[in-house]
Amino acid sequence: MARTSGAKKARKKKPDSTEKFRQKLVAHQEEILNLYERDLKVGQEASDDGTEDIVDRANNSYNREFMFALSDSERLLLLEIEGALERLDGGNYGTCLNCSDEIPKARIRAVPWARYCIDCQEQAEQGVILDS
Ligand SMILES: [Zn+2]
Structure with missing residues (x-):
């Protein structure tokens, strides 16, 4: 592929399309987090309204316990999504x-x-x- 499409200069703001992808990515992210929450509930009955909590916590820092609870593929996917969101912010998505x-x-x-x-x-x- 020797196509030089000037892709390096990804300075153009295309809020509509990237916003759609961002939503998609975040939806996937939450899907995985929800899986984690479900597992957590199986593990310990009394997890009242922990949804926001867990999402926040996981978003802020992937702590050890959280990452440990995920399967390898979920963990990888989460990191992929994280990276994609960073690229969205950086404009080179x-x-x-x-x-x-x-x-x-x-x-x-x-x-x-x-x-x-x-x-x-x-x-x-x-x-x-x-x-x-
Ligand atoms: Zn390539």
């Missing part, structure tokens, strides 16, 4: 972290927290690209 190409819209829609374009994702899965 939707840009491949490896080749700086634009990540295809269809991919972003399917995987809103995608870090790489499809080519680079394949390389990442093969261990060619090392996540940092």
Whole structure:
């Protein structure tokens, strides 16, 4: 992919589209947090109105207990989402972290927290690209 689409200059503000993705990401985040809450309730009966609490706590800092309660995939996903939200704030959301190409819209829609374009994702899965 030698397409230089000026993706580095992601200064353009597109509040509508990014806001949609942000909502999607946050919804996913909450989904995972809700799973955690459910597990917590199974563990200890009396968890009254802990929803806000847990979301806040998890958002503020992924504390050990919280991260421990999640499965590996949930934890990874949460970190992916976190990273995507940071990229949204930083204005480089939707840009491949490896080749700086634009990540295809269809991919972003399917995987809103995608870090790489499809080519680079394949390389990442093969261990060619090392996540940092
Ligand atoms: Zn790429």
